Amino acid sequence: MSIIFSGIQPSGNLTLGNYLGALRNFTKVQHDNECYYCVVNQHAITVPQDPKLLHQRTRELAAIYLAAGLDPEKATLFVQSEVPEHAQLGWIMTTLSYVGELERMTQYKDKASKRGDSIPAGLLTYPPLMAADILLYQTNYVPVGDDQKQHMEITRDLAQRFNRLYGEVFTIPQILLGHDGTRVMSLQEPTKKMSKSDDNTTATIYLLDNPKDIEKKIKRAQTDSENTVRYDIDCQPGISNLIEILSAVTDKTHEEIEAAYAGKGYGVFKKDVADAVISVLEPIQNRYQELVGDPELDRILDAGAAKAHAKASVTYEKVCQAMGLFRK
Numbered sequence: 001m002s003i004i005f006s007g008i009q010p011s012g013n014l015t016l017g018n019y020l021g022a023l024r025n026f027t028k029v030q031h032d033n034e035c036y037y038c039v040v041n042q043h044a045i046t047v048p049q050d051p052k053l054l055h056q057r058t059r060e061l062a063a064i065y066l067a068a069g070l071d072p073e074k075a076t077l078f079v080q081s082e083v084p085e086h087a088q089l090g091w092i093m094t095t096l097s098y099v100g101e102l103e104r105m106t107q108y109k110d111k112a113s114k115r116g117d118s119i120p121a122g123l124l125t126y127p128p129l130m131a132a133d134i135l136l137y138q139t140n141y142v143p144v145g146d147d148q149k150q151h152m153e154i155t156r157d158l159a160q161r162f163n164r165l166y167g168e169v170f171t172i173p174q175i176l177l178g179h180d181g182t183r184v185m186s187l188q189e190p191t192k193k194m195s196k197s198d199d200n201t202t203a204t205i206y207l208l209d210n211p212k213d214i215e216k217k218i219k220r221a222q223t224d225s226e227n228t229v230r231y232d233i234d235c236q237p238g239i240s241n242l243i244e245i246l247s248a249v250t251d252k253t254h255e256e257i258e259a260a261y262a263g264k265g266y267g268v269f270k271k272d273v274a275d276a277v278i279s280v281l282e283p284i285q286n287r288y289q290e291l292v293g294d295p296e297l298d299r300i301l302d303a304g305a306a307k308a309h310a311k312a313s314v315t316y317e318k319v320c321q322a323m324g325l326f327r328k
């Protein structure tokens with residue numbers, strides 16, 4: 001039995017990328033492992049958020065976790081800000097980080113470049129907070145999307161750095177990529193990843209989009225004039241992205257998909273991609289509608305926070321002892 005931790009930010013409506021890259025894998029591993037899944041609202045505030053919307057999205061995201069199949073009897077589901085050790089260890093991890101290594105993170109560069117002269121410092125110190133999230137639970141595996149590889153590397157570096165300086169406190173975690181590391185790209189700019197904080201809603205398939213919208217967005221997805229369904233990221237990034245999506249939702253290989261659509265046009269292919277995505281998302285959407293207003297959600301999150309706190313406080317205490325952050 002391994003310990004698993006992962007989180008998703010309530011920074012927007014969840015996307016197909018979040019589902020295929022991360023959420024789907026959370027439920028797969030919950031049966032045989034000790035799992036902690038978190039709504040990372042303190043990560044979301046690394047860019048400005050509307051308080052009312054953040055509050056609402058926090059609950060909605062918790063309901064989506066459950067709708068996607070997370071079983072609260074098996075996995076611990078909780079909200080980051082309700083377990084204070086995340087911010088406390090986050091600060092300690094910040095003190096161990098070097099500005100240079102944080103500035104090299106591509107997520108920081110991408111997100112900072114949209115903020116003009118007012119770059120929130122939290123964008124830079126996002127990775128040490130993420131490291132704290134993971135290390136507090138003595139995590140072995142972290143199921144995240146391929147875009148988080150760099151942050152996972154820095155998490156491992158920070159854990160090793162701490163252990164070297166202060167003694168063996170942290171388990172060194174490993175990334176757990178699902179389905180060969182699916183990275184879903186924007187439907188309109190297929191060289192950029194699909195993100196829930198993208199303003200261009202036509203570029204993004206949301207988990208709660210109705211079937212008509214999903215079909216429309218996939219139909220209008222940017223492609224090319226080759227009219228050949230072929231996986232070639234450099235020359236046909238749009239079509240390759242749709243192949244990747246179909247492959248992830250049907251478990252077929254790229255080659256099988258290419259063979260099935262040989263000689264057929266993009267119209268037929270896109271319709272099938274849309275149908276396949278809809279059939280995966282519809283059951284999640286139905287369960288979500290039942291769960292989101294259910295007071296049971298609060299009971300689950302309260303119990304989750306208590307369980308997470310019990311585990312996190314043990315590690316945090318060890319950290320304080322090791323560093324001399326105590327009086328008596």
Ligand code: ATP
Pocket residue numbers: 007008009010011012015017018019020021022023143144145146147148182183184185193194195196197198
């Ligand atoms: P934001 O734009 O606010 O950063 P996001 O869509 O990147 O939102 P996160 O909350 O940062 O979502 O990430 C949640 C999980 O989803 C992470 O494990 C991340 O690796 C994964 N993920 C995000 N986008 C994609 C994508 N396009 N393809 C695959 N996985 C993804």
Ligand code: MG
Pocket residue numbers: 195
């Ligand atoms: Mg992200």
